[in-house]
Amino acid sequence: MFDTGASHLSEYDGPDEIVLGNGKTLSISHMGHTSIPTSTRTLSLNDVLLVPHLRSSYEGATHVGVNINDVYYASPFPHQPIHQLNSSIKTSGSPLSWHHKFGHPSIKVLKLLLNNLGLGYYKMSNASFYCDACSLNKIHKQPFGENSFKVSKPLELIYSDVWGPVQTSNDGYAYYVIFVDFYSKYTWLYPIKQKSDVAILFPQFKSLVEKFFKTPLVSLFSDNGGEYIGLIPYLLRHGISHFTTPPHTPEQNGVAERRHRHIVETRLSLLHHANLPLNFWSHAFQIVVYLNQLPTQILNFMSPYEQLYKIPPTYMKLKPFDCLCFPWLRPYASSKLYPRSIKCIILGYSSKSAYKCYDPESHRLYHSRHVEFIDHIFPFTKNGTVTNSLPTPEKFIPTGSQKPKSHATKIHILSPLPIHADAPHTMQQNPTSNPLPTQNNTTPSTTKSLNLYNSISSSSSVLYWTPTHPLPTLKLISHRLPLKL
16 A cells, blocks of 8 residues: 555654665655544554655556555556456345356355455454355265374284275185284285185284294274174184275275285285286285385385384395296106206295296296396296297107006196296197107107196196196106195
């Protein structure tokens, strides 16, 4: 607000000056006090400054400005009053009516607009203003603060959540469940076939961790899924507190949800780099969780493994996912003349201080401690097929008139399904499609490799394979050594 004059002035001899927007400075000649009339009372102004050179821009002005609802405005044009600039806007109407005219802006924007128009609603509070249409259609989730839980040792609070369903993995899983220790951020992951498996898995998990860490599991935090609601009687019997989230509020289970995001994103990166089909997701997930050994920022760059076990991790065992490997398989050879290994790919780490080696030809998963790795070769191409046939080494087949003997050996097969539609199957082959080499063409270059694992039968959760061959001249010798997982 500019004042073109003042009464009760005295000469000013101070060093202060008036600085304009263009950087120009104007000197102050006098200082005093004056009064401005309003509709209700007279405003007294103290320390009023008189700037003579500023007066030239407002020649002929005999008043301070235009009074609109007790707000004085200086006209930007000497001969045009301020009210003419807003002649199209009426100065009447409630704040709510202006709120409707402006298209339901926020209360903060509405107050700014009304004050700029001289309508004087600057004292309007958020609590006194209410718009039914905005309340019905502009409601959002409230922000979440920091986690209020405090723990001092492992197993005081476990976060859990189920992820899925997705495409069934090659070992028959459609979900996985995680348990995250809030103290150490250490994560346990278990692939499951259906959500109801949580009711069976959680008691086993509880017994395992309580016995290992010699401390009770105190609290469980989960959503209101049916798989966790069914656990309530068990939790009550064992004195475990159960905290749940409100419906449709996964943010309150943020510890588990953030682990989901990390696990899924890292799994996608592993499968993309390895060019493996998506039905290998369960193996990639387990590798991600195995990497609990990596430092994390939320623990001041300490790993969850070290936070939980109080010892630093070792990284000597880590190998690239899906790289070429050769496990030692001599105990499973049917003859001392057979090769001692086959080409496999690594799918993870076994709890038996071993590696999980997968044979794409027979779809078998071997657990072996004695493995040779070629960590710069990844046998799969981008379309999910094998870059080479990864053949089982050619077998020396004796000739004779004896009938084949069937030697059934018990073996756990975690991947009975084919990798994809184009992958070779290990079911019974047509005898005419793979004839026995005669004496005239028995050289290694012309002899086709034979798949000795042709028929697969199922009994409960254990699969049996019977090494047979349709040719009458095949003779097999079995060591009857089970493949332990």
